Structure formats: structure tokens, C-alpha cells
Amino acid sequence: MEMPAADTRVMARTSEIVAALRAVLPADAVIDDPAETRAYECDALTAYRCPPLAAILPRSTAEVAAALKVCHDLGVPVVPRGSGTSLAGGALPTADSVILGVARMNRVIEVDYDDRFIRVEAGRTNLSVTGAVEADGFFYAPDPSSQLACAIAGNVAMNSGGAHCLKYGVTTNNLLGVTLVTMAGEVIEIGGAHMDAGGLDLLGLICGSEGQLGVVTEATLRILPKPEGARPVLIGFTSNEVAGACVADIIKAGVLPVAIEFMDRPCIRATEDFAHAGYPDCEALLIVEVEGAEAEIDEQLGLIRQIAMRHDPVEFREAASEEEARKIWLGRKSAFGAMGQINDYMCLDGTIPVSSLPHVLRRIGEMSREFGLDVGNVFHAGDGNMHPLILYNANTPGDLERCEAFGAEILKLCVEVGGCLTGEHGVGIEKRDLMGVQYAPADLEAQMRVKDVFDPAWLLNPAKVFPLAASAGRRGV
């Protein structure tokens, strides 16, 4: 993966740029000491690092607007950053860019239970949105694994999902409005506490645009009343194929669980060694969670049991208590950490039609042997959002490159069977150069035209999403 060379004309004006930012922001909001800017050199895709020219941490929409206007007028690229948890390099800076972090903007602005929304500043973490309303029986549905740390700003930028989106949808389905600051420093309100757009659906366009159209400083989010209860079951199977077939049968039967999670043997083994959740020793397992009152849960789980039994499970374990429910989720929730204990890993995010699960899992197994790298699969099976974790050793020369090549082959396979490169992590830099696998040049051109409208000079997060060769002319290269 390459990033464009820093623009020396911008670098040469570093002190002028920092001074101009200091003129419109409080002293503690502008960071240019190299020892401190290093904190912003990468996000959760840690294989790639580059300290920015400066980092700014505004406290208000007005400060964001003032800072963006300065950068716009001076022609300085800006990389917006929420909490820096992107797995796709969405917040990776270039040396000639200013990181604009919204972490200090984390207030709750308004909560309205009658109209069922919350309005927050975009730096607020995902989990603390639910935290602000759960005492009153409400929750915010999208729940990415990083929800303790990740910011709503990043969730909106990447259109983040989570384990429970089979029932509740992803960020875009739960977003009612945003305050957007354009690169030129203009503050625009899109949407609000009402539903749907009166004109073109700009909100739908902004969500998932990876910080390339504007900086979101506030968001109005739909909140939902908490269900009366929830209960998971764990079902073990003799093969990936059988587990995949069971997923399709559950969905076809008319049950809509809130989550259907899938783990294969390598992942089960790793999490058992790490978390001791007491998982069965089997080829594949599903964790299926349903919601409702006790009797409703019994009814749904009864149906799921019937379906599962047709697939000769090696185990069907229903949580009989809070503690047992916690143990069922424990292994799944520690899966990434467990794999990380074994080695460095790269986490992919391709999504496939559920019907292709067995075929794709088999092919990944074959490719794992071809590339000589182990892979574990743990993912949201209900919606086909795979998360193959490829293990490699960062200290072994050539291993990262081999891992990336393997990852690219898996993603190509996802597209080949009718799926996509990324289901919830975003393109960033990680999948940028694979965009041509999924989209024809005209498809990418149509998307880049949108950026032309919002950010004609291509200063916002410019080296992401689109293959560098495709965006070169627009980036002034």
C-alpha cells in the first residue's frame, strides 16, 4: 500500500499554517510538537504510520468551521479523526495534512424519549450514547466491536455496523440528522428529528463517505426502547457447511434473531485457550440471540431448536441464566483478542450472500494452505458479513505482504460470489486499491463526482477510498 508523497509546497509553509490555526483556535487546541503529533500517526490499522503536520482538537462546531476555512484557504489537506479505531486506515494522516480530531466534542445536546432520538456531539463514544439513555430503558442499536472507544463521528463516516444489525440495521438506518462542516468552513444542517429527506437524501450520501465530504460535528440518532429480555443459544456443528445451511434455514423460517454469530474451529480453539468459555470442541458453532419477553423467547428458541436438530448439531446449549448467557458471549467477544495472542493478524470485512457461506469458507481454507498462513473465521453470519482473521508475523520479512496478498484474494472471492469488499469497516487505504475489483471506472467516476461537489479541491481525506491513479487528476497530482 502506498500513500502519495507529501506536498513539499505545503510542508514548506508549516509554521505559517500552524500560526493561522492558532489565530482561530485556543492555544491548547493546536498541536505541532513532533513528540505529540506522533500520537496521531496511525489508527487501528497500525501497520501504516505517518505523523501529521499538525493536529487540532476543536471544542465546537464554530471552531471546526474556522479551522477548516483556514486549511481550505491555505490549501492544506485535512484528515478527520474520531477515536482513531479505524481498521481500514480511515484516519491515517499524510505528512502534509492536519489531523482534525473531534474527541473533545462529546456532549449530549438533547434527549427526547417521546420522539425517540438523542442528539450528541460527534466525538461522543458509541457506548456512551446508550449510556446516556439506558437508565430510562432506551438504547442506541449499532454496536461495533470497538463501541467502548469508537466515536459517533467515525461511525457516521464508515456507516458502522455491529453484531445486532441483522434486526436493527447499521448506522445509516439509525441516523436522522447531522451538522456537517464543509471543507470551505460552511456549517450545514442535514435532516433533523423528523424522518426522511424532503429533497435529495444527502444524509444517506454523507453517512459512509469516510470523512471525504465534510466533518460531522453533531448527530441526531434514533434510540429504541430496550426489549424486555434477550437470550442466546450456542449450537455446535460438524462442519462449516452444515452451520451455514442452518443459518439459511433459520432465516427462511421467519425467525429474525437479533444476532447470528459464526465461529470456525481455529477461532473456537484460540478463544478456548484464551477465555475458557467452555465452548464445545467442534468444526463450527453459531451463537443465536433472540429478544422479547420470556414466553416469546421460549417460542422463538423452540423453533430454532427444531431447525437446528435437522442439522445434527453436536451441541445445543441454551443459556438458563445471566451467567450462562455471559459465558456464551464471552468467547465470541474475546475472539479478536484471542487471535491476537497467537500472532499479529489482519481482519477482513468482506460481505457475501449467505447462500455462499459454505463455498467461501471452503475456498478460504484452501487458500490458507496455498499461502501458508493460518486463518480463523468469526463473523456476523445472519447478514453474510465475514471477518476472516489472517495470522502473520510482523517481524518476519515478507509476511505482511503475503498476508495482504492473501487478504486481497479473499476479498476478490467475496466480490466474485456477489458480495462486496467491506461490510462495515470501510475502504480507507486498506481496500482502496481493490476498488476496481468491485466497481468499473464509470462507477468510481460517479462516486468521485460527489466529492467534487462537496470538496472541489479534494482536500478532505484525499488519498482514501479511491485508487490513487483514479483520483490523481482531482488531487492535483
Place this chain on the structure above:
Amino acid sequence: MDHNESRVVKVTEERELAEAIREATGPLRIRGGGTRTVGRVVEGVDLDVSGLNGIGLYEPGALTLVAGAGTPLAEVEVALAAEGQRLAFEPADWRGLLGTGGAPTLGGMVAANVSGPRRVQAGACRDALLGVRFVDGSGTVVKNGGRVMKNVTGYDLVKLMAGSWGTLGVLSEVSLKVLPAPEAAAVLVLAGLDPAAAVGAMTAALRSPYDVTGAAHGPWGTLLRIEGFAGSVDYRAGRLAGVLAPFGEVRVERDGAAVAALWRAVRDVAPFHGGDGAVWRVSLRPSDAPGFLAALGRNGIGADAVMDWGGGLVWTRVPDTGDAGEAVIRAETRARGGHATLMRASAGTRARVAPFPPEPAAVAALSAGLRARFDPRGILNPGLMG
């Protein structure tokens, strides 16, 4: 009739659609089933895309369906019903409301982002739209999204196309997420509530954990719908009746056909079928609906109203004279945050009154910029959205 056979271009393949747009020398009026005659009247050659029809892929186990944009909605609904599935967003049929004939198509439904009562719980048409293929104003075929549930690969032009009324591109194919149809449904009915009490009751229901899938108010009374497995519907209907008890006597309707008929009437705004009058569709914060209607009442309009989405959607019928209530309705909507669209009016009124809500300057500039880039010659339903 303002057009004749010689001014109709009919296409049956995406390639022909692209060719027709490339070769167009003037404005095109995009036509699927011709049932959704909303917006400024467009003068131009009819581009009939109803020939782009047929279900290309339907995988019940993956909850996805892909079909040509000209596919009749009825054909899709029959195919889904055979597998016990449905379009969860409950697309409305506006023929009765708008006095149109023809057969609603998938493309028209998407282009107008048509949702029904279940929008409040299951999301809008745009939320169920997984992918699109369309031809832009230059005649270039573009695809975006796909046919999987989760997809954040590049910008979401899928959402942009939903509700763009054919002004950014002409849809050739759409992919939709479908959902299981429930085993049972019940509706709880309260009689005699004024708008404020009705919104109070609907809010209490929607704040409860009983997963209400419809909350409407009109000549039928105040309606709350529960759907799911039979045992679960019985349980939740019982609990919800308790929640609603402070608002009056609750009648529970469990007959499947009667429940379906009631919600079809809500979905299609049956009280305004036939007759005279202009009809507005207003999106608001639900709690603002009673105040909004009261404000209209002070101006002598708004008595004729239906509320859906727990109050978040207000349909109101006003005399089709002068500005058809535009000044009052827009001012009262703007004051609360929301938007109003003139859905039905005579051609004369639609020429005088902008049917779509005016946008603030900064937003209007973005919309205009998008139109200029997707349709540089300004030939796709030009002016329809104002």
C-alpha cells in the same frame, strides 16, 4: 393528453436505455407504471422503462431480491408471498390518492422512496435498498451497492438514488432486502381521541418494548399494530392494551383480513381517495404534529388530516385554490423542523406552487451541484423536484 405515441420512447434493455438517453436531444419524462404523478409537471418525451422488467434473482434464505426497475410491484409481492416474505417498508399504492391508473413498478417505488406505516419500525424504502443500476444523464451505466445486507464499499449512491425522482439517473435494476412475513397480526383501536391525545397514545405505544409496527390516527380511530408469532402477538397485544388503558377503551382486532384492510387504508391514505382538494404530506417530529395541526386550524385548514408514523407523518387535505395552503403549511413546518410536499393538486396549482420543499441555500447548492454532475444536460425529469 399532452403527448402522443410518437413522443414515447420505450426501452426493454439497459443498453437501450443508455442509448436512448445518449441520443436524447431534449427533456425526458421518466415513466415506470405512471402511477406517481408528483412534482412539477415535466414537458418532454416520455421515456417508458416498464419494459425493463423481471425478477432476476430471489434468494429467500439470503433475504434478497434483484429485479428490473420496470417490474410491477404486484409481481414482486406475489413472488415474496409464495415464500412467506414481504417488503417490510410496506410500499404505498398512490393510485387511489392521485387518481392514476397503470401498475406501480419497483423503479417508481424506489425513485419516490415510497414507504408505508411500517416505516416507523422497519425503516423506509431507502433502508431496504441494497443496490442499484442506473443510467445517468450522459447515458453512462452506473452501479452502486450490491445484493448483500451490509456494504460500505465506497459512497452510498443507493440512498441518493432513492427519492431522487429520476432526476439524477434512470434506474434499470434494484436490489432489495426482504423480510419474513409474520404469522399473525393484531391492531389495537382507540376511538374518539383528538390529535393531541392520539399522539400521546401512539407515543406511549412506541416507547414501550412491545415492538409496535404501525401507529396511525384517522377516521378509523387511533390504530396500533403488533405483528409476529401468534403467541407473541397475543402477549404483546395484552400488555399494550394495558399501556393504552389511560387513553380510553381499547378494542383489539385480531382477524387477519380486517387488520390487513385497515392498514392498507392507512398506507394508501384512503380517506383522501377521490373528490377534490389538494393533499400535502408533512414530515415532523411526532410530538409536533398536534401543534402543527392546531396552527393550521387557526388558519382555517388542516381539519381534514390523517397521521401515520406515530404522528411523524401528517397527511392533510386543503382546498385546491390559491396557494393550496402553501404559505401557512410551509411556515408552520419550517418553524418546527421538518418538510412538506404537495402530493396532489391540479396542474394549475402545481405550476404556481413548488411541490417539493425549498431547501436552505447551502443545501440547495449541493443538490444543484449533484444534479449538474449526474445530469449535465438537465434532461432527466428537469424541474420535477423544483
